[in-house]
Amino acid sequence: MTDKSLERAATPEESWSDEGANEDGEWLVEGIVAEEVDLDGTKRYEVQWGGGWSRPDGTNTTWMSSIPGREDLVQTWDRKQKQMRKDLAKVDSAIPLPDTLSVHLWRTELRAHAFDERMSKVPTSPSERSAAGWDEEVELAQQLPLKMENRALRPRSRPYSSPARQSSSHKPRSKDDLAASHHESSSTPCRESSVHSPSNSSSIPAVSPGLTSSPKSRRQVVQEMWNKATEKYRWKKAIEKAPAPVLIVNEIDDEEVPPGSETFEYLENNYCWEPDLDPHMSVDDALFTACDCTICHDPSKCDCQVPSELKDDHGQKISAYSDDGLFLFHVPGGVEVLECNKCCRCEIACSNRVAQKPRDVGIEIFKTLQRGWAARATHDLEVGKVLGIYTGKVIRRGDVASLDANHLDYVFDLDGKEDDDGGDVSVDGRFSVDSYNHGNWTRFINHSCDPNLVVYSVVYDTIPELNVPYLAFAAKDVIPAGTELTIDYLGSSSGDVEKRNMSQVQACLCGSQNCRGWL
Ligand SMILES: C[S@@+](CC[C@H](N)C(=O)[O-])C[C@H]1O[C@@H](n2cnc3c(N)ncnc32)[C@H](O)[C@@H]1O
Numbered sequence: 214m215t216d217k218s219l220e221r222a223a224t225p226e227e228s229w230s231d232e233g234a235n236e237d238g239e240w241l242v243e244g245i246v247a248e249e250v251d252l253d254g255t256k257r258y259e260v261q262w263g264g265g266w267s268r269p270d271g272t273n274t275t276w277m278s279s280i281p282g283r284e285d286l287v288q289t290w291d292r293k294q295k296q297m298r299k300d301l302a303k304v305d306s307a308i309p310l311p312d313t314l315s316v317h318l319w320r321t322e323l324r325a326h327a328f329d330e331r332m333s334k335v336p337t338s339p340s341e342r343s344a345a346g347w348d349e350e351v352e353l354a355q356q357l358p359l360k361m362e363n364r365a366l367r368p369r370s371r372p373y374s375s376p377a378r379q380s381s382s383h384k385p386r387s388k389d390d391l392a393a394s395h396h397e398s399s400s401t402p403c404r405e406s407s408v409h410s411p412s413n414s415s416s417i418p419a420v421s422p423g424l425t426s427s428p429k430s431r432r433q434v435v436q437e438m439w440n441k442a443t444e445k446y447r448w449k450k451a452i453e454k455a456p457a458p459v460l461i462v463n464e465i466d467d468e469e470v471p472p473g474s475e476t477f478e479y480l481e482n483n484y485c486w487e488p489d490l491d492p493h494m495s496v497d498d499a500l501f502t503a504c505d506c507t508i509c510h511d512p513s514k515c516d517c518q519v520p521s522e523l524k525d526d527h528g529q530k531i532s533a534y535s536d537d538g539l540f541l542f543h544v545p546g547g548v549e550v551l552e553c554n555k556c557c558r559c560e561i562a563c564s565n566r567v568a569q570k571p572r573d574v575g576i577e578i579f580k581t582l583q584r585g586w587a588a589r590a591t592h593d594l595e596v597g598k599v600l601g602i603y604t605g606k607v608i609r610r611g612d613v614a615s616l617d618a619n620h621l622d623y624v625f626d627l628d629g630k631e632d633d634d635g636g637d638v639s640v641d642g643r644f645s646v647d648s649y650n651h652g653n654w655t656r657f658i659n660h661s662c663d664p665n666l667v668v669y670s671v672v673y674d675t676i677p678e679l680n681v682p683y684l685a686f687a688a689k690d691v692i693p694a695g696t697e698l699t700i701d702y703l704g705s706s707s708g709d710v711e712k713r714n715m716s717q718v719q720a721c722l723c724g725s726q727n728c729r730g731w732l
Pocket residue numbers: 364365366368471583584585586587622623656657658659660661719720721722723732
């Protein structure tokens with residue numbers, strides 16, 4: 214594919230006679246009809262020529278980065294576009310954004326493909342993008358002072374009721390080479406340098422080493438850093454594929470990247486933790502219950518499902534997913550989905566490996582008018598589509614209280630098996646995930662009282678007894694590309710607010726018809 218917007222059409226001066234020029238031989242500009250933003254942030258305007266001039270094929274526009282002598286046209290155009298974006302941003306987050314924005318999204322996709330082309334790799338599908346060039350480019354941009362907002366609340370996972378736990382039978386098995394054939398990534402101790410520190414390895418020179426091109430914008434640098442991090446989560450053998458890209462878009466104001474982005478450690482599909490949690494988090498392979506299936510169609514015959522509590526009305530074990538990997542929404546509160554794990558023999562294509570697969574949907578982190586940054590997908594999503602997992606730093610629940618207040622908005626409790634009093638989960642066994650300094654795109658998912666995503670607990674690279682499942686996000690409805698992705702921070706609990714200090718409650722600006730008014 215060719216990025217048409219970057220082709221430079223011949224101007225009338227270059228290709229055509231003077232017919233259509235005014236008496237001074239100057240060409241008349243009728244106006245600007247479109248704009249395009251290049252990968253490095255450079256704008257181009259599609260200029261329509263006046264004077265009745267047109268090419269033989271009827272076209273009469275040219276892409277130009279400036280219009281000498283008609284800067285007024287550029288200013289007026291920029292002002293109107295800014296206003297239009299503001300108006301668009303006022304649209305209720307629960308309502309799909311209008312077509313004008315889809316055009317933008319489509320162009321964003323085109324730009325991503327154009328980038329791939331320039332890096333000499335033609336992507337074969339929208340979700341397959343090249344890593345070429347990241348290595349030279351990702352050495353990071355200028356370190357700017359970061360202003361972190363002080364917020365009070367934290368999103369909580371659904372407060373499930375806690376069913377009686379059955380004791381799991383574990384069938385130790387020897388290691389085989391399967392682990393190596395699956396994803397390279399596993400959860401790791403947190404990278405200390407990513408905690409805000411001006412002198413750490415994430416400091417960003419103004420110009421990328423080895424490149425003579427102009428300095429990169431902060432947006433570009435952060436985006437590249439994050440996408441390079443997703444590259445680590447590449448599946449070998451059957452699927453030579455990294456997750457789809459994450460892009461940063463601001464159509465509202467001049468904030469280039471979300472606060473703290475430059476020092477943020479992007480973790481696409483794994484947790485990190487402090488060394489003191491290592492004995493808890495590092496699980497010996499011998500403790501995994503693994504299956505010998507090739508493709509796991511029948512959970513009742515799948516050894517790794519022995520500890521699973523996901524059953525039908527007759528007590529038969531059932532799968533959380535359809536054969537084509539869509540979430541089926543019959544996982545009751547308190548039940549964790551057990552996906553095939555690194556010791557199972559099944560293929561990567563197994564229908565019981567879903568939340569753990571590299572994300573095949575592109576994500577845009579975009580600025581909203583009143584709710585900070587948010588997330589949306591660049592493709593239409595079908596019901597049950599699983600988008601990814603909440604990642605970040607695993608901490609003991611007891612340590613949440615001592616976090617800085619601005620972390621609390623980004624703390625998700627792993628409380629799926631707990632009831633209001635913690636149930637049969639011991640105090641020492643309660644954990645939370647802090648995605649303030651470490652995490653992935655899901656930390657930008659805002660709250661809606663009428664959300665379009667559901668959250669469920671899933672286990673695959675640890676064992677259920679450790680109580681550190683991942684929280685996975687699945688589309689509750691058909692979600693058109695460009696629609697903000699939202700969850701209900703309070704799950705189904707309406708009583709939860711009574712336990713909260715009311716001074717912590719924030720006004721909800723989700724704009725849905727059944728908005729509770731707070732979150
Ligand atoms: C996990 S963060 C979501 C990402 C956040 N918007 C950002 O810019 O980083 C949660 C915070 O986002 C804001 N937020 C999310 N949903 C909101 C809503 N419906 N109304 C108002 N603010 C919201 C609140 O400040 C909340 O504490």
